Amino acid sequence: MVTLFNKGDGIKGEKITVQCRKPNFGKRPISGTSRHKLQRGSLEGSVYCVIDKPIRSKKEN
Amino acid sequence: MAVRIVYPQEEGKDERSQDTTIEVGSVTGTYQRIDFSQIVYLFAEMVREEVRAMEARMIERIDRRIDELVERGNLEEGEGEVIVLRTIPREQAKKEILDLLDKYDKLYYGDIAEQLRLDLEQVVEIVGELEKEGKIEEAK
Numbered sequence: 001m002v003t004l005f006n007k008g009d010g011i012k013g014e015k016i017t018v019q020c021r022k023p024n025f026g027k028r029p030i031s032g033t034s035r036h037k038l039q040r041g042s043l044e045g046s047v048y049c050v051i052d053k054p055i056r057s058k059k060e061n
Numbered sequence: 062m063a064v065r066i067v068y069p070q071e072e073g074k075d076e077r078s079q080d081t082t083i084e085v086g087s088v089t090g091t092y093q094r095i096d097f098s099q100i101v102y103l104f105a106e107m108v109r110e111e112v113r114a115m116e117a118r119m120i121e122r123i124d125r126r127i128d129e130l131v132e133r134g135n136l137e138e139g140e141g142e143v144i145v146l147r148t149i150p151r152e153q154a155k156k157e158i159l160d161l162l163d164k165y166d167k168l169y170y171g172d173i174a175e176q177l178r179l180d181l182e183q184v185v186e187i188v189g190e191l192e193k194e195g196k197i198e199e200a201k
Contacts, residue, residue, distance in 0.1 A: 001189045017171035019181040048182045052169045055188055056200035057162040 013051035021045025120145065147178045154179060154187050159196060167200035 004011065025041030043049070066084075084094050095103075149157075157177050162168060170188065174181045191197045 001185060015169065017169065017174075017181060019174075050170055050181065050185050052171055054167040054169055054200040055162065055173075055192075055197050056165075056167040057159065058196055058198045 011049060011051055015052040016049050017052040018043055018047065018049045020047040116145075144175075144178055146180055149179070151187065154183065155191060158184070158187060158191065162197060 020043040022044040023041065024044070025039055154177070158173055161173060161176060165172075168176075170181065170184050173179070173188070174184045177184075188197065192199075
């Protein structure tokens with residue numbers, strides 16, 4: 001698993017789970033492309049984000 | 062509890078000789094000699110108690126602050142619940158994650174961190190290890 005540290009690095013995914021000290025999310029929706037509304041904000045203080053994925057136990061046959 | 066250091070009173074000897082002893086007892090009562098390992102244990106216990114008390118005070122302050130914010134309308138009811146993360150050994154965390162995955166069809170990293178009250182980054186690392194060990198896999 002890779003962790004990105006450099007300023008300007010981005011991550012993209014359908015579901016990103018975050019942990020931080022101070023989330024700042026405004027309540028104004030932003031009109032994005034294809035008429036989907038987006039929200040924008042920032043996370044500050046010991047931020048850790050991960051592109052989340054579903055996991056399951058591997059059953060032995 | 063009181064602690065006193067008893068130095069030998071012999072003439073011509075350096076006060077901090079090997080015969081120096083440490084005794085524990087009540088200020089007005091009798092004292093009992095203890096050795097260094099007992100001192101370390103007692104000190105560790107004192108520090109642990111102090112840390113627990115500090116943690117409880119901090120959580121209480123955070124709870125009060127959240128109640129204030131809810132009252133003022135800055136937070137909605139149910140928001141801002143304090144989650145106290147656990148620090149547990151890696152092997153125990155692995156076992157708990159596997160036990161949790163046995164109960165559910167599939168879970169996300171965030172769900173696991175939330176349910177087990179573990180640090181998110183630690184969950185991601187441990188899940189990575191369990192995947193390499195072949196015990197779990199990505200669910201489609």
